[in-house]
Each structure stands twice: as structure tokens, then as C-alpha cells.
Amino acid sequence: MANSDFELSERFEISGGDFSKAGSISTKIKEILQEIGIDSSIIRRAAIASYEAEMNAVMYADRGTIILNITPKKLHLKLEDKGPGIDDIEMAMQEGFSTATDKMREMGFGAGMGLPNIKRNADRFAITSTLGKGTTLDIIFCLNQTEKK
Amino acid sequence: MILKDIKELLNAEIICGEEHLDINIEFAGGSDMMSDVLAFGQPGILLLTGLSNSQSVRTADIIEAKAIIYVRGKKPDDVGIKLAEEKNIPLLSTKYMMYTSCGILYFEGLPGVQKSQE
Numbered sequence: 093m094a095n096s097d098f099e100l101s102e103r104f105e106i107s108g109g110d111f112s113k114a115g116s117i118s119t120k121i122k123e124i125l126q127e128i129g130i131d132s133s134i135i136r137r138a139a140i141a142s143y144e145a146e147m148n149a150v151m152y153a154d155r156g157t158i159i160l161n162i163t164p165k166k167l168h169l170k171l172e173d174k175g176p177g178i179d180d181i182e183m184a185m186q187e188g189f190s191t192a193t194d195k196m197r198e199m200g201f202g203a204g205m206g207l208p209n210i211k212r213n214a215d216r217f218a219i220t221s222t223l224g225k226g227t228t229l230d231i232i233f234c235l236n237q238t239e240k241k
Numbered sequence: 242m243i244l245k246d247i248k249e250l251l252n253a254e255i256i257c258g259e260e261h262l263d264i265n266i267e268f269a270g271g272s273d274m275m276s277d278v279l280a281f282g283q284p285g286i287l288l289l290t291g292l293s294n295s296q297s298v299r300t301a302d303i304i305e306a307k308a309i310i311y312v313r314g315k316k317p318d319d320v321g322i323k324l325a326e327e328k329n330i331p332l333l334s335t336k337y338m339m340y341t342s343c344g345i346l347y348f349e350g351l352p353g354v355q356k357s358q359e
Contacts, residue, residue: 112320115299122303139303140279200275200292200300209280 099163100128106149106156108175111199114150118143121160125167134167134233137213141231142169144206149173151196153226162235169231178221185211185219242266242351244308244331247287250345251335253310257322258331264307270354271312271343275300282306283354289342295321302328312339 102124104117122139130138142158149156153175161168178184185207192202211217216232245262248255255262271289272278275296278288282304290297293315301309302324309325311317311334317325325332335342347353 112295115296115303119299119302136284136303136305143299143303144276144279197274199294200273200278200290200296203274203276205274205276205280209276212280 098128100124100160101162102160104158104160106146106153106158106173108150108152108154108156108173110150114147114199115143117158118146121158121169124160128162130162130167130235134235138167138169138231138233141210141213144210145169145171145229145231147199147201148206148227149175151192151199151201152176156226165234165236167233167235169229171229171231172226173228174226177223177225178219178227179223181219181221242346242349244287244333247310247346247351248333250349251310251333251337251342253333253335256311256316256332256334257326258308258329261308261329261331264331266307266351268352268354269343269346271339273339279304281354286354287346287351289339289346291315291339293317293321295324297321298324298328298330298332301325301330306330308333310335310342312337312342 121142125135153173156173159170183189187208188204190202190204196202214231215234218230221227244264266287269287273291278300284305286306288306289310291312298321308331314336316334
């Protein structure tokens with residue numbers, strides 16, 4: 093980024109079950125990252141992670157938020173949803189494990205690739221979940237080469 | 242391989258983006274599962290899919306696909322077409338099924354994603 097002191101914070105609301113707008117927040121986030129001149133390879137990884145996280149919230153949660161925080165050192169996507177939560181996170185992180193419905197599969201999702209794909213694209217990834225309350229994802233991308241995983 | 246040549250090989254119909262038919266396509270991948278596409282897709286990919294809702298276009302934009310070929314005569318909904326026009330992603334539709342579409346393009350020398358990475 094041109095300005096080393098640049099910081100940005102934006103909050104986006106996700107409507108659970110609203111497939112007509114699903115993915116639009118991630119498209120917006122990608123546009124913001126392009127506008128402020130983030131490295132294209134990081135934009136791509138962040139857009140994929142954001143899209144997977146957004147789709148998970150649309151498919152499973154009642155509602156959610158994505159908070160985009162950018163500092164000179166890192167890009168942080170924080171997704172918090174209000175929903176059923178995840179019973180077994182270790183299982184949910186395995187490729188191919190899915191609890192998707194036919195409706196979700198009709199949308200092209202539910203192959204059990206979402207969470208592993210988010211983790212694969214992120215430099216740092218953390219997930220916490222409480223049954224009956226919801227799930228929180230912290231997805232971090234290092235903008236400073238020396239801090240990458 | 243030029244997109245215009247791909248259109249001819251697959252006897253495809255242009256849905257939108259006719260002005261982009263001269264772009265060069267170097268590799269392709271096919272799936273109806275967008276989660277798979279997000280996992281294996283690479284920038285510049287030609288995406289072949291039978292998924293005709295707007296998520297196919299959304300996914301193509303996220304992974305920076307050059308174009309989408311809808312197989313089995315599928316066509317995207319109006320939301321998808323509008324998004325593709327905004328993002329300059331040409332959309333085409335062929336009556337061939339996925340296996341045949343991929344086979345024709347591979348036979349004519351268009352490699353898959355993995356091969357282009359080797």
C-alpha cells in the first residue's frame with residue numbers, strides 16, 4: 093500500500109438463508125482490496141476465504157457479520173454468526189465432511205470443502221463455536237512478508 | 242486457444258460478452274460444485290459447469306476465471322448474466338454434456354488446471 097499508516101475497518105451484515113445476495117459481501121470486499129492496492133495474490137486468497145465463510149453463514153446461520161480490518165501489517169476477516177454452531181470442529185475441518193442439505197448442494201456448495209479451503213488460503217486461522225449460539229472465524233492474511241506463516 | 246475457437250468447437254451459444262471472444266484461454270476445469278472450483282481454480286481458468294445459478298458467476302469472479310461455458314444447454318439466471326456483464330466475464334452455453342465438452346477441448350490441446358501448473 094502506498095501509505096504505510098493506512099488502516100481501514102468495515103462491517104457487513106449477512107442475512108441467513110438469503111441466497112439471492114449470497115456472495116455479494118465478498119465481491120464488495122474484493123473490490124475494496126483492489127481499490128486500496130493490496131497485492132493481487134493476497135486479494136485472491138482473501139476473496140476465496142471470505143466467500144466460503146459468507147456462504148457458510150448464509151447456508152447455516154440465522155444472521156452474521158463480517159468485519160474487515162486492515163492495518164499496515166495484516167488483513168483480518170472476522171466472521172461471527174448467530175446459528176446452530178458446530179458440534180465437532182475437528183470433523184468439520186476435514187475435507188469432504190458435510191452436513192449440507194439438498195438446497196445447499198443445488199447452490200453448488202456443501203462438498204465439505206469450505207472450512208478446509210478457508211484455512212488453506214489464510215496465513216492464520218482460528219475457529220470457535222458454541223452449540224445453539226454460533227460460530228466465529230478469525231481469518232488473517234499477513235501483509236508483511238516476514239510475518240507469513 | 243482463443244475463446245472464439247472454443248465456441249466453434251463446442252457449437253456454443255453466446256449469452257453475454259461477445260466483445261471478449263478474442264481472449265486467449267490457456268487451461269480449463271469443470272465442476273458443478275463451486276466449493277471444488279474455489280479449491281482447484283486458478284486465475285485465468287476457463288470454467289465449465291452445469292450450475293446455472295448466479296453463484297457460478299460469483300465464483301468465477303472470485304477465482305478470476307476468464308470465461309464460463311455452461312454445459313447440457315444450461316443458461317444462467319438474469320442475476321448471473323447481469324453480474325457477468327459487470328465483471329466482464331463472457332458466458333457461453335453448449336448442448337454437449339460435461340464429459341464430452343471437456344473431452345473435445347482436451348483433445349484439441351487445452352490442458353486442465355493441474356497440467357498447466359506442472
